Amino acid sequence: MAQWNLDPAHSSAEFSAKHMMITTVRGRLAVVGGTIDFDPANPAAASVEATLDAASINTGVGDRDGHLKSPDFLDVANYPTISFKSTRVEPTGGDKARIHGDLTVRGTTHPVVLEAEFLGAGKNPFDQSERAGFIASTAINREDWGLTWNVALETGGVLVGKEIRISLDIQAIKVTETVTA
Numbered sequence: 001m002a003q004w005n006l007d008p009a010h011s012s013a014e015f016s017a018k019h020m021m022i023t024t025v026r027g028r029l030a031v032v033g034g035t036i037d038f039d040p041a042n043p044a045a046a047s048v049e050a051t052l053d054a055a056s057i058n059t060g061v062g063d064r065d066g067h068l069k070s071p072d073f074l075d076v077a078n079y080p081t082i083s084f085k086s087t088r089v090e091p092t093g094g095d096k097a098r099i100h101g102d103l104t105v106r107g108t109t110h111p112v113v114l115e116a117e118f119l120g121a122g123k124n125p126f127d128q129s130e131r132a133g134f135i136a137s138t139a140i141n142r143e144d145w146g147l148t149w150n151v152a153l154e155t156g157g158v159l160v161g162k163e164i165r166i167s168l169d170i171q172a173i174k175v176t177e178t179v180t181a
Contacts, residue, residue: 001037001038001039001042001045001046002037002038002039002174002175003035003037003174003175004035004036004037004038004132004172004173004174004175005033005034005035005172005173005175006033006034006036006050006170006171006172007131007172007173008031008032008033010131011031011169011170011172012028012168012169013028013029013030013052013166013168014026014027014028014166014167014168014169015027015029015165015166015167016164017142017160017161017163017164017165018160018161018163019159019160019161020153020159021153021156021157021158021161025064026059027057027058027059027065028056028058029052029054029056029058029082030052030053030056031050031051031053031170032051032052032053032081033051034049034050034051035048035049036048036132036134036170036172038132038172040095040118043089043097043118044088044089044091045089046086046089046097047089048084048085048086048099049084049085049086050083050084050170051081051082051083052081052082052083053080053081054069054080054081054082054105055069057069057074057076072149073147073149074106074147075106078106079105079106082103082104082105083104084101084102084112084114085101085102086099086100086101087100087111095117095120096115096116096117097118098113098114098115098116099113099114099116100112100113101113101114103140103145105145105146105147106145106146106147108145108146110140110144110145112140113138114136114137114138114168115136115137115138116134116136117136118134119132119133119134119135120132120133121133121174124173129173129176130173130174131171131172131173131174132172133169133170133172134168134169134170135167135170136167136168136170137165137168138165138166139164139166140164140166141162141163141164142162142164143162
């Protein structure tokens with residue numbers, strides 16, 4: 001089983017949520033790092049760990065980002081990271097799988113399932129490192145993680161939707177094995 005390190009420079013974690021029940025707000029978080037143990041010949045034996053920088057949240061609007069960093073939402077002063085650790089991988093055919101695991105946000109952990117796909121591997125022409133690409137997505141109810149702040153709208157509904165859609169685009173670098181003499 002080969003180990004791969006997530007490449008923060010070539011990976012992204014994006015999210016979206018409904019605003020006022022009528023539009024979608026999108027944003028992203030920086031991928032700090034993580035590892036993937038993966039062999040394309042045996043995907044069921046794979047495992048994943050990843051860490052995101054909660055303070056890096058960016059929706060393109062400074063005031064909104066500041067509110068999302070506050071105790072009303074992510075409380076980044078007390079919970080600077082968001083993490084995921086797989087518990088099992090369920091191949092679903094071809095290069096696709098469901099990755100079951102634990103997502104920790106604001107110190108609260110709940111199981112989630114990522115719909116994932118292995119996109120392939122190849123050598124980086126600049127440093128000759130072997131790279132692999134993966135995508136994954138899921139949707140969560142933010143209130144399950146204690147992110148309950150909201151405002152009722154006079155027309156009905158709420159300011160911030162409960163469902164958060166998450167999309168990951170990951171590039172990982174194969175760890176080269178060192179031989180000791």
